[in-house]
Amino acid sequence: MNGDWLIRGRDGRLGAYTPTPGGEAVHCRAERRPGGAWLPLRKVGGEQRLLPGLAVGRGADGYAHLVAWRPTPGDEAGLVHSTHFRPHLAPLDWLPIGHPNKKGERTGTPAVAVDAEGRAHLFVRNRGKGVQTTNQKERGGWNGWHDLKGSRVDEELVAVTGESGRVEVYATNPDGILRWYQREPGARPVAADPLPVRVAPGSLSALPTSKEYTTLFFADREGTLHAWRPGGDPIALIAAAGPGPVAVLRCALDGHDCTVLAQRSSSGRVAFAAYPTEQEAAGLWWTESGPRLPADSRVALAEDAAGRVVAASVTPDGELRLTRQKDEPGLALAAWQVV
Structure with a gap:
């Protein structure tokens, strides 16, 4: 999965989007009411069979945009899109977008961000290992593909919409x-100067942290987690708790603007850390929580309708667990529950 797969909808209900174990479909689960029990899972987009690699983006309107690959004749693939307006309602059917090289095999995990006007912007690695993009038209449908260039790009991209409403995309x-x-x-997005660092592929996360900046989080080849804002130097934070990207959330803790990180640790449990937003010098440390999870489990963070931090984990076989912030100082979390 790529993006914020735990999303608070416009009506305040949380929804979680998870691929089935084989990646051939996507399931959605949603709260019956904000903060309440969860409804049974449902399949997204009808009976269309999918390929592995789901991207999810949330607009300021609370709508979820999902993008995935589907198989096409001749052992080729094409990208499809679905919109989910309310977590407890059925998402729209999958609609075709096309292929970044007109036709061919799957080329990389897509990334999607939604601009201030509610239009989805899709980014994906192309056959030549550059980055290709397309975006929704104002009145439906998709614009043509545009080549952003780049070379030797790794499969996973990260797309984000800043507080300014402008879209950014990062690659390694x-x-x-x-x-x-x-x-x-x-x-149309334009290229910035590259950042010459030794980065671990598949470790990027991005979070809008002010009106001026988005903070990018990444791990280096030695396993140290860094934060970087364009125009500055990367700041070493802490040893990564485990492999892969960290889940990130900006929220208020005890009345302070904070950034919360979560990641499956090398022990298999979920590790949490928090620090004042854009004040990396304040320091941070990991605290582990919950049961041990199998490798390749994913972690997500969101804020519920009451402003509480919610963390979710999903295992490769599709088991979804949740914990919610307790009414106590700091980031005290309740016991994890299977949904």
Whole structure:
């Protein structure tokens, strides 16, 4: 999965989007009411068979945009999109977008971000290992594909919409981190200067942390987690709790603007850390919680309708667990529950 797969909808209900174990479908689960019990899972988009690699993005309107690959004739693949307006309602059917090279096999895990006007922007690695993009038109349908260039790009990209409403996308290659950004809302993303660092592929996460900046989190090849904002130098934070990207959330803790990180640790449990937003010098440390999870489990963070931090984990066989912040100082969490 790529993106924020635990999402608070416009009506305040939380919804979780998880692929089936073989990746051939996507399931959605939603709260019956905000903070309440969860409804049974349902399949997203009808009977369309999918390939592994789900991307999820949330708009300011609370709508979820899902993008995945589907098989097409001749052992090829194409991208499809679905919109989910309310977590407890059925998502729309999967609709075809096409292929970044017009046709061919699956080329990489897609990434999706939703701009201030509610239009989804899709990014995916192309056959030549550059980055290709397309976005929704104002009145339905999708614009043509555009090549953002780049070379030797790793499979997983990260797309994010800043507080300004402008979309950014990040990628890694053997030379470091690549970034494309919109100079103004609705404009085509342009390339920024690359960041020459030794980055572990598949370790990127991005979080809007102010009106001016998005903070990118990544692990280096030695396993140290860093935070970076364009125009500055990467800041070493802490040893990564485990492999893969950290889940990130900006929220209020005890009245302070904080950034919360969560990651499956090397022990298999979920590790949490928090620090004042954009004040990395304050320091942070990991605290583990919950049961041990199998390898390749994913972790997500969200804020519920009452402003409480919610953490979720999903195992490769689809088991979903949740914990919620207790009414106590700091980041005290209740016992994990299977949904």
